[in-house]
Amino acid sequence: MADYQAPLKDMSFLLHDVFDVTNLWQSLPHLADHVDPETADAILQECAKIAEQEVAPLSQPGHETGVKFDNGTVTTAPGYKEAFQTYAEGGWTGLGGDVEYGGMGMPKMITALHEEMLCSADISFSLYPGLTAGAGLSIVKHASEELKQRYLTRMYAGEWAGSMCLTESHSGTDLGMIRTKAVPQDDGSYKITGEKIFITGGEHDLTENIVHLVLAKLPDAPAGPRGISLFLVPKVLVNDDETLGEPNNVRCGSIEHKMGINASATCVMNFDDATGYLVGELNKGLACMFTMMNFERIGVGIQGIGAAERSYQNALEYAKDRLQGRALSGAKSPEKPADSIMVHGDVRRMLLNMKASNEGSRALSTYISMKLDIATYGEGEEKAKADALVALMTPIAKAFFTDLGFESTVAGQQVFGGHGFIREWGQEQLVRDCRIAQIYEGTNGIQAMDLLARKVAGSKGEMFTVFAEEVQAYIAKTTADNMQEFIAPLAKALAELETLTKDVLTKAASNPEELGTSANDYLHVFGYTAMAYVWALMAEKSLEKVDQDEFYVAKVKTARYYFKRLLPRTQSLIAAINAGSDVLFDIEDELF
Numbered sequence: 390m391a392d393y394q395a396p397l398k399d400m401s402f403l404l405h406d407v408f409d410v411t412n413l414w415q416s417l418p419h420l421a422d423h424v425d426p427e428t429a430d431a432i433l434q435e436c437a438k439i440a441e442q443e444v445a446p447l448s449q450p451g452h453e454t455g456v457k458f459d460n461g462t463v464t465t466a467p468g469y470k471e472a473f474q475t476y477a478e479g480g481w482t483g484l485g486g487d488v489e490y491g492g493m494g495m496p497k498m499i500t501a502l503h504e505e506m507l508c509s510a511d512i513s514f515s516l517y518p519g520l521t522a523g524a525g526l527s528i529v530k531h532a533s534e535e536l537k538q539r540y541l542t543r544m545y546a547g548e549w550a551g552s553m554c555l556t557e558s559h560s561g562t563d564l565g566m567i568r569t570k571a572v573p574q575d576d577g578s579y580k581i582t583g584e585k586i587f588i589t590g591g592e593h594d595l596t597e598n599i600v601h602l603v604l605a606k607l608p609d610a611p612a613g614p615r616g617i618s619l620f621l622v623p624k625v626l627v628n629d630d631e632t633l634g635e636p637n638n639v640r641c642g643s644i645e646h647k648m649g650i651n652a653s654a655t656c657v658m659n660f661d662d663a664t665g666y667l668v669g670e671l672n673k674g675l676a677c678m679f680t681m682m683n684f685e686r687i688g689v690g691i692q693g694i695g696a697a698e699r700s701y702q703n704a705l706e707y708a709k710d711r712l713q714g715r716a717l718s719g720a721k722s723p724e725k726p727a728d729s730i731m732v733h734g735d736v737r738r739m740l741l742n743m744k745a746s747n748e749g750s751r752a753l754s755t756y757i758s759m760k761l762d763i764a765t766y767g768e769g770e771e772k773a774k775a776d777a778l779v780a781l782m783t784p785i786a787k788a789f790f791t792d793l794g795f796e797s798t799v800a801g802q803q804v805f806g807g808h809g810f811i812r813e814w815g816q817e818q819l820v821r822d823c824r825i826a827q828i829y830e831g832t833n834g835i836q837a838m839d840l841l842a843r844k845v846a847g848s849k850g851e852m853f854t855v856f857a858e859e860v861q862a863y864i865a866k867t868t869a870d871n872m873q874e875f876i877a878p879l880a881k882a883l884a885e886l887e888t889l890t891k892d893v894l895t896k897a898a899s900n901p902e903e904l905g906t907s908a909n910d911y912l913h914v915f916g917y918t919a920m921a922y923v924w925a926l927m928a929e930k931s932l933e934k935v936d937q938d939e940f941y942v943a944k945v946k947t948a949r950y951y952f953k954r955l956l957p958r959t960q961s962l963i964a965a966i967n968a969g970s971d972v973l974f975d976i977e978d979e980l981f
Contacts, residue, residue, distance in 0.1 A: 390815035391706040393445040393699055395437035395506045398940060399748060403755045404429060406930040407923075410498060413759065417766040423494045432484075432495065436503045439479060440510040443472045448511035449815045451652035452822070456593070458644045463592040466652045473517060473595045477547020482518050487529045490541035497758040497765075504688055505751065508695025512822045513652035515695070517550060519688050520590045524551025524602050527681040531669040532621065539627055540600055549598040553681055554585040554622075554658055562835055564604060564675065565613035571605040571620055571665065581605055581622055581665040584642070584657065587829070591656030592624075592641035598633060599624040601658070602681065603665060604674055611672060619674030620665035638663040649821030682830060683783050687757065689830045690786035693794025694750045696823035700801030701743040703816055708736055708804055730804075738954075739800040745924075745951040746793045748944075752923035753916075754790065757782045777855045781844050782919070784836035789916030791826040792833060798823045837908035840915065846894055846904060853890055857883060860922050867925070871932055875925045878952045882918045882959060889914060889963055896969070906970040910962040917959050924948045 404410045405426060414420040451466035476482065485500040486492020500522075507515040525544050528537060543549040560566040569583025581603055585591075592599065601622045610616030626634040638661045645655040669677040708731050715721075716732035730736045760782070763775035798819040802809035809816045827833045845853050864880050893911065896903040931944035 390449065391703045393441055393509055393702065395433075395440055395509070396698065396751075397433060397437055399751065400433055400502045401430060402927075402930075402940070402944075403752055404498065404502075406934075407752065407926050408498070408755060408759050413762075414496070417762065419494075419766045420496050420762065423488065424496060424499065429495075429499055432499060433502055433506075435479070436481070436506050439476060439481070440506040443475055444507060444510035444514050447472055447514060447652075449818060451511065451513055452649075452818045453651075453812075455651035456644060456654045458641070461592070461640050461642075462594075463641060463644060463654045463656065464594050465654065469514065469652065470595055472514065473547070476518065482521055482547035483545030485522060486525055486545040487541070490529065490537060491545045492525075492541075496762040498755055498762055501687070501691060501754055501758040502751075504691045505695045505698070505754070508692045509699045510695075511652070512692050512696060512826075513650045515692070516650065516653045517590050517593065517595055518547070519685070520553065521547075521549075521551040523681040523684045523688070524553060524600055526684050527553075527602055527619070527677055528600075528621065528668065530680050531619070531677040533666075536621055536666055536668065539631065540621065540623070543598070544600060548596060549600055550590055550593070550596040551600045551602065552588055552590045552658075553678065553685070554588050554591070554601050554603040555678065555682075556585060556587045557583070558586055562831065564617060565615075567604055567606065567617065569603065569605040569660065571607050571618060573607065577666075579605075579620055579665045579667065580662045581620055581660045582662055584659050586657050587645065588656045588658045589829075590654055591658045592644075593654045597625070598627075601639065602668065602678065603660065604678060605665070607671065614675050616672055617674040617678075618671050619668040619677040621668050622660065622663050622665040626664060647825070649818070649824055686783055686787040686830045686836070687754075687761075689826050690788075690790035691754060692826045693791035693823060694747065694754060695794075696819050696826070697743060697747050697750070697794040697797035700798040700816070700819050701740070701747055703814075703819075704743065704801035704804035705740060707808070708740060736804055739804055741947070741950050742955065743797045743800055745947050745955055746797055748927070748947060749920040749924050749951060749955075750790050750793055752927055753920050754786060756923050757786050774855050774859075777848075777852045778859075781840070781852045781856060784840040784844070785912060785916050785919065787830060788827070788833035788836035788840075788912055791823070792913070793916075795820070795823050795827055833912075834909060837912040838905065841893070841908040841911050842904045845890060846897060850890060850894060856919070857887055863922070863925070867929065869929075869932075872925070872929055875928045875948060875952055878956060879918075879921045879925050882921050882956060885959065885963060886914055886918045889966060893966065900970060902970040902974060906973050907966045910966045914959045914962045914966075917956055921952065921956050924951050 411426050414424055447468045454466040457464040483492040484495050484503060488494040521544055525541055528541055544551055557567050571579040571581050573579055603620045603622045604617050605620055606616050623637055624639050626637050628634040640659050642657040642659045709729055711730045712727040713730050715728050721728045721732050760775040760778045764772055764779050767775055802816050802820055805816050808814045860883050864876055867876050893907050928945055928948035931941040934941040
């Protein structure tokens with residue numbers, strides 16, 4: 390496996406050239422007080438060091454060793470505890486945390502790039518601080534001041550970790566069916582009883598305490614999702630003087646043996662009259678937990694980007710070194726026994742698919758992160774539009790990036806040929822690790838339904854219009870001759886997406902099944918179109934600097950490849966959607 394190298398130049402290009410963070414952050418008063426371009430660059434450079442030097446070397450041995458379970462105790466792979474301590478001491482666990490409670494208050498545009506580097510280095514390791522950051526976000530937005538003061542500072546410092554406990558054996562997506570119960574106590578606390586499964590980081594030895602956010606129902610709660618409340622349940626109880634007290638009645642019953650992310654502890658957690666504290670309002674827990682879930686869904690999308698970037702770096706190094714056969718147009722290295730496999734069209738196709746998808750995904754992720762920062766710190770109409778775009782784009786970030794990420798890890802494996810199937814090269818690990826990203830935090834099919842049914846149809850097309858109007862405005866103002874090879878196909882793709890959206894909503898008005906049968910393909914049409922938008926932005930800025938650096942030459946040529954070879958994928962997806970739902974439902978169950 391190639392040594393991981395963080396794509397800092399590409400990240401800097403996005404921040405400074407494409408999205409102009411200097412002016413953006415100055416326009417958002419809160420961020421203007423906490424971050425500037427020089428600080429951002431320094432943070433990313435230091436993050437690259439810890440990802441490359443401390444975390445990446447643990448990935449393959451951690452995958453081989455995995456975590457160990459012994460009578461309720463989970464031990465992480467060798468080196469993880471020391472690396473996590475180094476990570477925490479550097480302040481990374483609080484990078485995006487609220488400054489009032491000891492966090493660094495960095496914008497999502499920075500933390501998203503930080504997350505990508507960590508995921509490229511090792512997805513398993515990234516999950517421990519990732520869940521902690523997500524739990525911290527729900528606490529800071531919904532918990533009482535007392536709970537914030539007691540728990541957030543230690544979580545941001547990396548002394549305590551966090552987890553989210555939603556899933557039960559009978560209740561996955563349909564959380565309204567959960568059975569975990571919460572019984573109120575005279576002192577204002579609750580006794581939590583139930584079993585949760587698939588809990589990432591539910592138990593481990595990296596920190597002295599773990600703060601679980603648990604969904605549960607009071608005995609008299611309304612049925613279904615309207616009766617769900619959210620509780621903070623610490624692994625170890627905290628005394629009034631902030632010291633750790635007695636262990637809570639929380640225990641890891643077992644760990645899962647998985648296809649991938651072996652060094653991440655995926656636990657069955659048992660709560661037996663455990664002491665918990667209400668977060669937010671009674672029966673409003675699902676809304677509180679969605680704060681964390683939406684954060685995690687974007688984070689899972691970034692896992693797809695991270696794995697894909699690592700796959701590309703591995704495959705590119707291998708392809709340049711591997712000598713096999715000759716170019717169809719004649720030997721390119723006649724002095725050698727064979728040419729490198731870089732001369733073969735199919736290998737170049739796979740590598741360029743990966744390169745164009747990765748760079749497009751990173752740009753689209755940064756765009757979504759920018760909108761999230763504006764939604765968080767902006768004002769007025771700009772904030773409202775950003776809110777709508779973040780809601781619209783979150784399922785795309787989760788599903789589209791992870792689908793492309795898995796595609797890229799498999800493509801990297803294919804470039805390796807037989808060696809990609811052999812454990813010692815490490816490439817097969819990326820395929821294993823990336824696969825879960827399409828499943829957890831809501832399967833990609835659920836994300837597609839969230840996009841089409843809840844966001845697009847649910848808003849009667851208004852949320853979609855916010856996106857379409859922004860892209861239309863960009864198309865209208867971009868008149869330079871050298872941009873038309875990108876603007877023309879972008880305009881065509883947007884027009885087709887607009888027509889498709891209207892057609893699907895019209896059909897769904899009389900046949901709701903059209904939403905379910907169209908959703909997955911629709912998400913991908915939307916994803917490729919949104920990616921075309923950010924690729925046009927990148928091409929525009931790169932054309933201005935093609936004489937300065939080969940980086941910009943490569944960017945323009947990769948943009949050209951995207952528009953000619955990847956964006957046309959929308960045509961087959963649109964044709965499939967237009968085929969309608971009847972062809973799926975005309976086949977009776979017994980004929981399957």
